Amino acid sequence: MVNHTIMMNAMIGLHAFHGVWSIVIMGVIGASMTQTGSASGAARFMFAMCWLNIPTLIYLTMSPRFPRTKILAHPYWLMGMNTIYSILWFAAFVSLAVYTNGGISDGESKETDENKKKAGGCAVFQAGTGETEKACTLNKSSIILGVFMWFVWLATTGIAGYAAWYFKQHTISPFDDYKSPSHEIQEATQAAFSSNDDYAPLNRTTPHQQEDFDEYDTEASRPPTHGRSGSVASSTYNSTYSYGEAAHPGRPLSWAAEREPYAGIGGHAPIAPAHGDAMMPDIPDDYSYRGGGARG
Template identity: 30%
Template sequence: MALSEMLNINPDRVPNIKAALHAFQAVLAVVIFALGIVVFRDGDAKIVGNNGWPFGLCFLSIPALIYLALAPRSERTRKIAVPNVMLVVDAVFAIFWLSAFASQAAYNTANLCGGACNVSKAIVGLAFFELLSWIFTTLISTYTLRYYQQNGDLPGYEKLGAGQNIDPDKAAFSMAPHDEEAYTPCQHG
């Protein structure tokens, strides 16, 4: 029994689910980044490694999100979308966001947040959801690796863009006739 049958996952939906999760991660990272600035700007809050790590991780996540979300989507870049590497990147960033979540919580526990404790608590909450989304993408990457090992291609990514191939003779600015007889041989008189 194949893994997709056991989990009842449609392989064609994997690219869109993974892209949506990575978009969600990017939005959360931007919000965490903005809230981190609010905490930094508070006069009574201390800037230490515990609140600097989640802030810096927002920047560190950008290349990973670009690689994970975009590399498998294009036919040209699919060769660098290695399922093993995608799984490792997802798992490493899940661990990173776990540490960022815990780091910001420790910052709050140490009462270093001054007058921005509510904002700092919001960062903890958002970092938790960021962690959950990285866990989900790690599970999807695990599925992608298993699918790749069984079938030799990435689930659903091979079909992206299929059906978008336009016949060059029927393209919008082609000089070829656009009627039903576009391919009839010309009769020379």
């Protein structure tokens, strides 16, 4: 079983080596280009590859790390970038090696100094290319460094190739698949049916929402107030909202038989019957409180 965490850390470490090694090669090949004579196209190509490494390494290392950029870090694209740079670095050091060896070969046939011809190698390089012997030595060093760079790109290409194969088999990048699917399903099931508010998504409420719920529960559970001690507002509120049906702005309340009608300030208003024909109460005969006499 491949440890994907170790693989991801190895990938990041190899890309970090790419960045440091690019600076080293840039310094060596740059010193070769500043020597007497015009710099070769092969040397310029390797120097340009060092600069091109910078944006590519930023993409390869940063895009998989952030949720908003993961869409750019498709396993096939990562494999493609690593493959392209493996080919380019192979072409870079091979072209510089061909140029350097060609200059040495041409110098052996053109060199007139017997001592230099006898020494061979970079001693006759100037006769073949016009550059100094030091430029030839720096080119050889750059070739060796370029070979190491190519091997590291091959390693990252292999890891990216495995990630692309894994993605094809499981439709997920191995760098994101740290847990087995069964383990994730088990955790999700436990969280859904958990009574703990910290783990149950359906029970999660904000502190302000919880305060509102507590206040509503307290008001709704308060028994109805009747008599002279109760106010109109409290009587109306309790008679309307405290009989098993929660109040809601968008839900009309039904007038059931068991619902208590409005009782007024003193609680002495007549109550209509729940069933049958509604009848008005008898008119009292005594109107003495109004200053009139009894009806005769």
